[in-house]
Amino acid sequence: MTKVTIHEVARAASVSPSTVSNLLNGRTQRMQPATQARIETAIRKLGYHPSRVARQLRTGQVRAIGLVVPSVGNPFWGALARHLEAAALTEGYHVLLCNSERDPERERSYLEELWADGIRGVVLCSSLPSLDHVTPLLERGLRLVAFDRMAQAGDPPSLVNVTVDNAVGAQLATEHLLQLGHRRIAFISGSLGSINRKERFRGFRAALEQAGLDPDAALVSPDAATTQFGDVEAAELGRAAATELLRGRRKPTAIVAINDMCALGVCRGIRDAGLEVARDVSVVGFDDILLAELYAPPLTTVHQPLPEMAAAAFDHLRARIEGSATAGQSLLLRPHLVVRESTAPPRSKRGT
Amino acid sequence: MTKVTIHEVARAASVSPSTVSNLLNGRTQRMQPATQARIETAIRKLGYHPSRVARQLRTGQVRAIGLVVPSVGNPFWGALARHLEAAALTEGYHVLLCNSERDPERERSYLEELWADGIRGVVLCSSLPSLDHVTPLLERGLRLVAFDRMAQAGDPPSLVNVTVDNAVGAQLATEHLLQLGHRRIAFISGSLGSINRKERFRGFRAALEQAGLDPDAALVSPDAATTQFGDVEAAELGRAAATELLRGRRKPTAIVAINDMCALGVCRGIRDAGLEVARDVSVVGFDDILLAELYAPPLTTVHQPLPEMAAAAFDHLRARIEGSATAGQSLLLRPHLVVRESTAPPRSKRGT
DNA sequence: GTGAAAGCGCTAACAC
């Protein structure tokens, strides 16, 4: 319970604190082996552990980065957290995880906290269109990597983005449905407030247009930006929206969901309506979370290469924290579609 | 980019640093309104933000707790993280999240790191039978709440446990299967190394015994403690084990899975084998993660009251950190079974 | 090779 300091170690080893500090910091070459041994013994005997807080105050350095996600309750973000942590750990960095619950104010205050804690680099999964709420931090020197958010015109120049091309992904998904013969395709999302969601919606419309369909006639649910749905509620939202849509007069034969959790909810909603996924209504998701493959039926979805993205995000961040920063290059990956069993030709085309 | 300190604020407001500090710490009553206003203006104009690191070094306090989980990749732990964070935030505490990947050494080193960072309370989701690897920390004064781990005989007295009664839960699950008429019931788990897993297995056997069945004849997979399967791989494990079991000569008609992720994998394995969940093989999970209800078929599972458990864990921790600690009371909650659609009578009993 | 000394930015007695 007693806190043992560097001084006590020094006294026990009959050296000065600075010598102990030298040892602690690997400056062992200029030190007699005997001295070194004495110090090491003292450290062990006293059970000494340097205070990171004190060191940090002195050096201003912390080997840690922040990660702000909408919610680790969503397996996609949970998986990202794992991968980022793995990447960080190989370089001796730690990851502090924060849930913003997609609340801009909470996001900002977390960033502020992280800064006050001495953290100078964070991976932000915000996807809010504007990053105005964080520019003050950026000006103070915070290094930010935006994840899953396309670079925007007005973005601060110091910002690095790591994301999949969401428009392309959604387009791929929609084209797949189109090729199967679907014509009445719905799009289910929560609020379209975030950039990546807007992008996905854009890709959806683009595919429809290319197929000669009127994107404005497409079924979009909910019509306007709805209440803020968190990420955990994505499934609830999908379920409710699917139920609603399937009750309408112009039932869709296929549904593009904004992400996998939403897609799983959609599938549930389809079953609630007494229908069967794939046979009656096709569903495509986005993200390719682990559960997608496990689901019944296994979900056709757009794959995001999470491990690579996490590693890239970390590398960028570290480079810029450690100063070896060449001006940040953003990374825009091309996603691909994983066709599984939640999609099939519409009933009308069966057997053709 | 320039760091503004309390001194500069003091100078700008023509007061001393201590007065600024007083304001910062709410000791505003003994201060002329005019002074207070001057300081506040200065703070705003300079964009001053106190350094938490310095404050921490001085006071030895951090309003933060640690959370060590096997892996946030598992939605159950992700959900716990969210709930714990919610509970902590209401009291102004932050949560630092660490993934141990069920590696004792990693667990220990994380605890060590947290301690070095000034954190004095952590929620540990270890479930390793022995907590020997953390007793040194406990002796140094770390307050630990073990989560999802039954109190053990040799536990340090200062340890508080918050958990569901795993044996009862598994017994409930098994009895449900028994009542439906199942007799060949399998148990699928990863390594049985952790306490809660042992407990669940015990409950499973107890139910069998009470029904007059020979628990030793039960199908347990994998037979012995297997390779360490992480929490994300639980689903993989379930899938592989189910495949294996269903290929055998004594096929089970029902399966108790160690947790929901495993159960989802089991369901997938059942379908891989060309069978149907519930109709051909019943499956019961454990945890009641969000996905359980979304799955097809919705999973019958043992419910853990996560929000309450998280709140209790936090309250215990805070009480003991802040010293108002009456000797820690452990909390053992009674879980209940949620019957959904992954369980049904065995085919032989159908229609009786 | 090793030690003395000066802080990092903040807080909390204790003076005034």
Add this chain to the structure above:
DNA sequence: GTGTTAGCGCTTTCAC
């Protein structure tokens, strides 16, 4: 009411 002072535990020149 407000300022002075003395550190919290560590690192790091710069002497010796």
